[in-house]
Amino acid sequence: MFLKKISLFNYKNFSEANFEFDVKINCFVGKNGVGKTNVLDAIYHLANGKSYFNPLAVQNIKHNEEFFVVDGEFEKNERTEQIVSSFKKGQKKILKRNGKSYEKFSDHIGFIPLVIISPADNDLIIEGSETRRKFIDTVISQLDANYLQKLIQYQKIIMQRNALLKYFALNHVFENDTLSIYNEQLNSLGQIIFEKRKQFIDDFLPIFNRYHKEITNSSEQVQLVYESHLFEADTITLLEKNLAKDRALHYTSVGIHKDDLSFQIDNYPIKKFGSQGQQKSFLIALKLAQFEFVKKQSGEKPILLFDDIFDKLDEFRVSKIVAMVNEDQFGQLFISDTHPERTEEIVKSTHQSYKIFNL
Template sequence: MSLLNYKNFAAETFAFDPKINCFVGHNGVGKTNVLDAIYHLSFGKSYFNPITSQNIKHGEDFFVIEGKYEKKSKEEKIVVSAKKGQKKIIKRNGKAYEKFSEHIGFLPLVIISPADRDLIIEGSDTRRKFIDGVISQGDPAYLQTLINYNKILAQRNSLLKYFAANNTFSSDTLEIYNEQLHEYGTIIFGKRSAFIEEFLPIFLKRHQSISKGNEQVSLTYKSQLNEQDLFSLLNENIQKDKITQYTNFGIHKDDLLFEIDGHPIKKFGSQGQQKSYLIALKLAQFDFIKAHSKVNPILLLDDIFDKLDAQRVEQLIKLVDDENFGQLFISDTHADRTEAVIKKVHQSYTMFPL
């Protein structure tokens, strides 16, 4: 992989080990930025900062990330480039994608990072992005349905604002949007429900192995569509929508409830318990994507020793060793600590001091 003007890197090239790669060094040297560049090649965007221009090195006006992959015994070259004031470009083997969504899922990847805590502390939007991200990596049709739904939702919201500003109303026009939201929303609700049904046992099994079964956790999909179909909900609540100038019902209100021993983990889980919950969630994501794509996703462990005791980290690395994981990338501030744990895993590895 090579980086040009990406974040704090002017020009850098890395030759990776096929199994384990460790980036070690003090805070601020760019360990996480290397992992983010790998993430960028899979998703066409940064995990930590979705504003493209802010990923360009200070004082420069473009960046280029280039990655060479071996997938199913075939070499694939992915290039992500961005220039200030211009649209980002993603190329596969020299050919630019017309739609970025076509690239999602081509290079399956899972990241575990301290930033994942947002899944617990932030609003429902973050958790919806998680569920959509996992399903989309293996289901391009789902991603397209979601894009269509969000487009219609934005148009319906604009119409509600227009009605309020011009003191007018047309139920016929609104009905067209209601029908489309109902159609797309019902498909999304069905796929999210099916996903949770399959994902939950995988997650619980992962959590049990990480926490040694000491904690009872649950993961619940909460949706207004559990009670009633979307078309009825939209029609029955039109007065509320008119007042708020916003669509109050739909799959854009869905949420995931994270609980420990019957209580919200946000309020009742310790930092260690929250971290274990998130790692189980991400490893279950790994299992789910692997089962559906028949490919080992790349796994990024960013600052994994942060807030996790050495025993849990060792357990995590052992889990990685026990099973058929693919390529692993780790960042940490302490080279000795990382190497001591990695040596217990019988895999080849490369240390990158930064």
């Protein structure tokens, strides 16, 4: 599978731009602010129906314009697949495959497997648990449509339960029977999601450890530790035990929507005890493991986006990534970089076909 070409209209800083791509390596080079990352984000947009960096659709429209369109042509299983994402102010976002609109964007997730590695991934370390849950859910959802639907259902019921808790507080009433209906639904869905996440970590961890050793050539021990209330008790037990707390807070304080993934190095949190270099290596290993995991599970090589990472890596780590390209571990690559000469030197050393776009 690969992206053959893409057209952008009023997307971020582009009024109109068209690119035709090499099946292997494509590089966008130029100074900061010219739109290199925006092209990568447009590719991500086609795979996921949204931006990686600006989740609000209106933020992706070029200033002083009313709409944007991103139109891409992929080759998948020897068939041409046209994916179009568009949005006009005041209207719903539209996602089409071969001219037909998706009723649910979730039906598109996983059709174009894709992994992005970006400086923005540092949020996985410094931000709260929601960011790391999103990482787990993104990987599993690309491969398991049923998981994604269960997750969407769970989130809707949490919103309904929270609304009910607020209603109770505002009206000084309490209806345990109504609350119990939500508790039972959360218990059923929560257990399925918990088991899937647990299995994912068990399968993912050996791949992550292997990539970390390859990239760092290091004896450091790194850990991904899945943290969930459901290791203590089932969801119904947790909800009943925390009922007084939930009524006081007006929201649901326990459940799989509070899960976290602890990033550790030598059994200590990497956020506090890892150097900048250790954190970068950890994140790149995490994303390369995501790539490998999706590739194994789906039978396809995902499109891989490298956003400005060569500027953040030393020569040793760059050489390791180049070696992986040489071994044909990756499919189609897209790279952004501020140094044209460095980029050309790196891609030439892979002995693969490539195109360089100067922006």
